[in-house]
Amino acid sequence: MSAAAASESLTRSVEDYLKAIYQLSPEGRAASTSEIAHLLALSPPSVTGMVKRLSEHGLLEHIPYRGVQLTQEGRRAALRMVRRHRLIEAYLVEFLGYSWDTVHEEAERLEHAVSDTLVERMASALGNPVVDPHGDPIPAADGSIQELSCTPLSDIAVGETVEVHRVHASEPERLRYIASLGLVPGARVTVVDRQPFDDLVTIEVAGQQHVIGRELGHVLQCAKTADV
Amino acid sequence: MSAAAASESLTRSVEDYLKAIYQLSPEGRAASTSEIAHLLALSPPSVTGMVKRLSEHGLLEHIPYRGVQLTQEGRRAALRMVRRHRLIEAYLVEFLGYSWDTVHEEAERLEHAVSDTLVERMASALGNPVVDPHGDPIPAADGSIQELSCTPLSDIAVGETVEVHRVHASEPERLRYIASLGLVPGARVTVVDRQPFDDLVTIEVAGQQHVIGRELGHVLQCAKTADV
DNA sequence: ACACAGTATTAGGCTGTCCTAAATTGGAGC
């Protein structure tokens, strides 16, 4: 049964669900109904209903009261959306004057409307980039993705100097604040102090010191310089 | 009542209806249910139903059994879609390697997904063009549009030389054929002969003679050279 | 003046996606 479902085009809603579930299940962990509902700003019953339909179509597996996991096919569809989204973001920033804080919303709509042809043309125009403007890796057209291993800034030891690789946020205000501190992908950051509570770290970037709280500390994914 | 409806965003379907009705009513003539149904590939009852909803929202006026006409507001929304569509086509041809026969379908989907911001950025990148790749005029952002007066090729007198201004087709096969004859906007065409029946005209373009039938004769909109 | 052909509308249904309110279930803590 599960094999028969391929190739009919998915609705916008379905694409959003698959992308959300993919994002909620690193390492193939199961995503819960309420997590999905929260991420998509829907009610939990709506999610239960859709999840049931998607599992009938072979895109995911649902163990009632336990959560959902994408099937191979669902994962493929989700990665396709992630590729689209990130390439569109990269294209808009590179060629149409978007800044990284405004690009997410536009890409969120376009990712459902572009053809595969257009996506690949944008990729070519960009020189087939491997990361988007936030440093997130762009899945290849064949669905492979290599997650680069990063450490949240909040886990970096005092005295270490690292490079910001990914900035895991989509809200414009947050991104603008982060950019105003100079914490864009590629920036070099030194952790100069750490508070014993609340994961507060003091960092130095571009000669300036700032204190970073728990949330931003997790949003900023870093790695040793010259690491991949 | 009619004024209260503004600014809620329109659905894809609604946008398609408005654009179709706009295209079917040159000079504010009324469009019939069956014309709309045919253009959108829907059943007439579906059109009646939607038309009813749209007239409740103040986007058009419906006189039962007589046809529909856009209101000011509906016309504005339709022109917005036409602008989007034509600018997207121009952008894709100019920057992403699309040819005029493949670009329509892509634009048809994108026009519903782009933001006003993106449309205006594409317009700037293009240098604010006034016509799209098919020679169709692009409405201004304020909704004004100047229709250039053209004559169908089938109405040009024998012996006259004219310039192709607009090519009013969207089907890829037809457009490819037209392009293969060199009949792109800007091409100079001389009518060398005309059959007494079926509107067949013999033309010369780029030193080659071709016979053009009734349909293509209407698709090819021409004007005297150096006419605007 | 009237019948009829063709067009348009009404009636009744289906699907996809969402919602709120009311059960149900699983696991934490006693």
Add this chain to the structure above:
DNA sequence: GCTCCAATTTAGGACAGCCTAATACTGTGT
């Protein structure tokens, strides 16, 4: 092992859009 809370699912409903079949209208031709 039982109780209870929070998470989840079921029940029941709304709305946008679409369809087919049945009915109503309009204008044409005689």
